[in-house]
Amino acid sequence: MSRVYVFKDYGGPETEALLDRPIPQPGRGEILVEVKAAGVNPVDWKIREGQLGRSPNRALPAPMGREVAGVVAAIGTDVEEFRVDDEVLGPVAPGQGGFADHALLRASDAVTKPAELSFEIAATIAVAGTTAYDLTHAIDLEPGATVLVLGAGGGVGSLATEIGRVHQFRVIGVASERKRELIESLGAEFVRSGVGVAETVRELAPDGVDLIVDLVGGEALRAVAPLAKSPDHIFSAPDPETAEELGGSGRPNDPESLRRITEVIGYGAITPRISATYPLAAAREALAYVESGHATGKVVIIP
Ligand SMILES: NC(=O)c1ccc[n+]([C@@H]2O[C@H](COP(=O)([O-])OP(=O)(O)OC[C@H]3O[C@@H](n4cnc5c(N)ncnc54)[C@H](OP(=O)(O)O)[C@@H]3O)[C@@H](O)[C@H]2O)c1
Incomplete structure (x- = not known):
């Protein structure tokens, strides 16, 4: 049995x-x-x-x-x-x-x-890893690009943050206070979730952000959406409807992402x-x- x-x-x-x-x-x-x-x-x-x-x-x-x-x-x-x-x-x-x-x-x-x-x-890897891979590779970005990860301390968000850092992006991670240490240990700048997120991120990145990786959706996504330099650079795993309403999209699905992210995790670039x-x-x-x-x-x- x-x-x-x-x-x-x-x-x-x-x-x-x-x-x-x-x-x-x-x-x-x-x-x-x-x-x-x-x-x-x-x-x-x-x-x-x-x-x-x-x-x-x-x-x-x-x-x-x-x-x-x-x-x-x-x-x-x-x-x-x-x-x-x-x-x-x-x-x-x-x-x-x-x-x-x-x-x-x-x-x-x-x-x-x-x-x-x-x-x-x-x-x-099969669900969280591939999702983090797809979201962080949704558009081509150069090292130094600014990526905002909403929900950076969860399963997908922590991986997306790590992948972003491997690409030498500047990652701003939004999470609750008890996840500050984790977010900072991943190499991201921590922003506390809740009231005032958009203002805090705007102070850190006055020109806006190159990519929004959303793992929360709803009102939290609406609040940060105006920070995207271009609305079609907003990608949401949990809430494609709101992302689309804001000019963005849901999670892209790269059929090769499982092989690719397994390789990256396998050689220890991210954990x-x-x-x-x-x-x-x-x-x-x-x-x-x-x-x-x-x-x-x-x-x-x-x-
Ligand atoms: N479309 C797809 O293929 C796909 C694939 C994977 C996941 N998803 C979806 O994506 C979402 C995230 O997945 P996950 O596995 O990462 O979930 P998870 O491990 O539960 O993480 C979600 C995180 O969101 C944070 N959070 C909640 N409200 C927040 C807010 N207002 N601002 C900032 N952070 C907030 C939570 O942390 P705090 O304690 O810090 O609030 C938590 O760490 C889920 O809804 C999941 O269903 C979709």
């Missing part, structure tokens, strides 16, 4: 449960991965709430967790890329879940885990910050922490 964390119906955390099931078998083009670590993301509870639609293809109970790292335990037909015992990372296949002892991945979506990386770090790890039996607590909206860095579940 194999454990999997699910939601039984669309709604709140009370619908979540840890179930036993037979080990899933990989189909065509799929690999079965023994999960060593799984990243927790806001999308996990947003799917549970039905915010991403109540897909008739998502059978209930629905497995939770979108990004994993682990060891290949079995191979489906037509898989050329991997062999049993390979260490891999990637997003789970549609309808599958990563908060589990075993998960199915599409072989074409997975990549080899660099040997230097721990499974915990590797488990943060995802993991603030908390939880055993699978405590998946509810891990999700509740991320659902609070104020997580620091990445949160990881270890089966």
Whole structure:
């Protein structure tokens, strides 16, 4: 048997449960991965709430967790890329879940885990890592460009801040006071979130900013949008609607971003910050922490 964390119906955390099931078998083009670590993301509870639609293809109970790292335990037909015992990372296949002892991945979506990386770090790359990569590469910028990261202390924001610094951008990171130390340790200038953010950033960057990387959306995004030198240099992962209204866009999706950011993290240029790890039996607590909206860095579940 194999454990999997699910939601039984669309709604709140009370619908979540840890179930036993037979080990899933990989189909065509799929690999079965023994999960060593799984990243927790806001999308996990947003799917549970039905915010991403109540897909008739998502059978209930629905497995939770979108990004994993682990060891290949079995191979489906037509898989050329991997062999049993390979260490891999990637997003789970549609309808599958990563908060589990075993998960199915599409072989074409997975990549080899660099040997230097721990499974915990590797488990943060497929969702948070690629998002941070896509947002920071949304437009071509020269070293010295000014990038504003709204929500710089969270899973995606802390990585986006690090990537920005690797490119020698000047990064201004907006977060709550308790994340000041983290933001400054990442090499960014800290600005406290809340009232007066736009004025403070304007004092630091009187000519405005070259890129806005938004991880918060809504009113917080509206408040800083006028700081962008050009409105089409605003990119929002959580709130594409507001970004578009302001002249910007949602997250771009580069199909090569998983390979690229895995390579960059593999050679140690940036290191995802993991603030908390939880055993699978405590998946509810891990999700509740991320659902609070104020997580620091990445949160990881270890089966
Ligand atoms: N479209 C996509 O493909 C995609 C992919 C990944 C993520 N996302 C979305 O992007 C968002 C961020 O993801 P994440 O994984 O980084 O989430 P996270 O780890 O929960 O981080 C969110 C951060 O936002 C900060 N925050 C909240 N209100 C703020 C405000 N008014 N000003 C500044 N910071 C504020 C929080 O920190 P404080 O405690 O400092 O407030 C927290 O650190 C989520 O909504 C997620 O669903 C979308």
